[in-house]
Amino acid sequence: xxxxxxxxxxxxxxxxxxxxxxxxxxxxxxxxxxxxxxxxxxxxxxxxxxxxxxxxxxxxxxxxxxxxxxxxxxxxxxxxxxxxxxxxxxxxxxxxxxxxxxxxxxxxxxxxxxxxxxxxxxxxxxxxxxxxxxxxxxxxxxxxxxxxxxxxxxxxxxxxxxxxxxxxxxxxxxxxxxxxxxxxxxxxxxxxxxxxxxxxxxxxxxxxxxxxxxxxxxxxxxxxxxxxxxxxxxxxxxxxxxxxxxxxxxxxxxxxxxxxxxxxxxxxxxxxxxxxxxxxxxxxxxxxxxxxxxxxxxxxx
Numbered sequence: 001x002x003x004x005x006x007x008x009x010x011x012x013x014x015x016x017x018x019x020x021x022x023x024x025x026x027x028x029x030x031x032x033x034x035x036x037x038x039x040x041x042x043x044x045x046x047x048x049x050x051x052x053x054x055x056x057x058x059x060x061x062x063x064x065x066x067x068x069x070x071x072x073x074x075x076x077x078x079x080x081x082x083x084x085x086x087x088x089x090x091x092x093x094x095x096x097x098x099x100x101x102x103x104x105x106x107x108x109x110x111x112x113x114x115x116x117x118x119x120x121x122x123x124x125x126x127x128x129x130x131x132x133x134x135x136x137x138x139x140x141x142x143x144x145x146x147x148x149x150x151x152x153x154x155x156x157x158x159x160x161x162x163x164x165x166x167x168x169x170x171x172x173x174x175x176x177x178x179x180x181x182x183x184x185x186x187x188x189x190x191x192x193x194x195x196x197x198x199x200x201x202x203x204x205x206x207x208x209x210x211x212x213x214x215x216x217x218x219x220x221x222x223x224x225x226x227x228x229x230x231x232x233x234x235x236x237x238x239x240x241x242x243x244x245x246x247x248x249x250x251x252x253x254x255x256x257x258x259x260x261x262x263x264x265x266x267x268x269x270x271x272x273x274x275x276x277x278x279x280x281x282x283x284x285x286x287x288x289x290x291x292x293x294x295x296x297x298x299x300x301x
Contacts, residue, residue, distance in 0.1 A: 050203070
């Protein structure tokens, strides 16, 4: 090996540079380097093996009212615009009252290309107390033989896994019967979220995430409370590390990011964090779809 001598001046310069580097602030844990790709990439959701496009079409803005107010024709046209752009993931829920609208929008489209996710409320008489019958209703309303993913909707307490044993068992049965392909939970509040990380029953998590922690999970399930960014991201990372599928929501802060710079920062943050497989955004116009696609693709480039 060649050994080169250096002058005292060179030695001091290098030592000074090294010391200066040591004093620089350490890089934050979030976000990590992005993975190259596009919004239309088909990604695998953890160990369950179910696949979805990286960008999903959300139908739950303000509880679904925004999408319902479009009317069926405009909604169908909007969804077809998203489909033509490569989006195959659609997010709906019993509470949104958009199952029928989705069914009309996907009619005639190749079912095997779609990832259809719905959610079951866990405190609704006649629904969560009769889960298999409710799942059969969902399938009829959506005009499909199976759901790609079904979630327990809005778990808020730390012992939800104890309170919902019967519901979870029904999801397991539905999965065995081929009515659903994957199961999981969405949470509101850190008590429910931290428990979800520990529950191995979960295949897929739907989590709230953005760069400002707006409407992310806080100490309780209160909608208006500040989100705890660090605690949420620790849980999301742990979920992902356990091989769960992780889907992000509230990327646009529930529509509150009216400043384009915030939308850009939020999308770049989520694409780069390394622990969110795909995201759903509630759309009401073609312009919003096109903007989200451009921002995601720019972040991934």
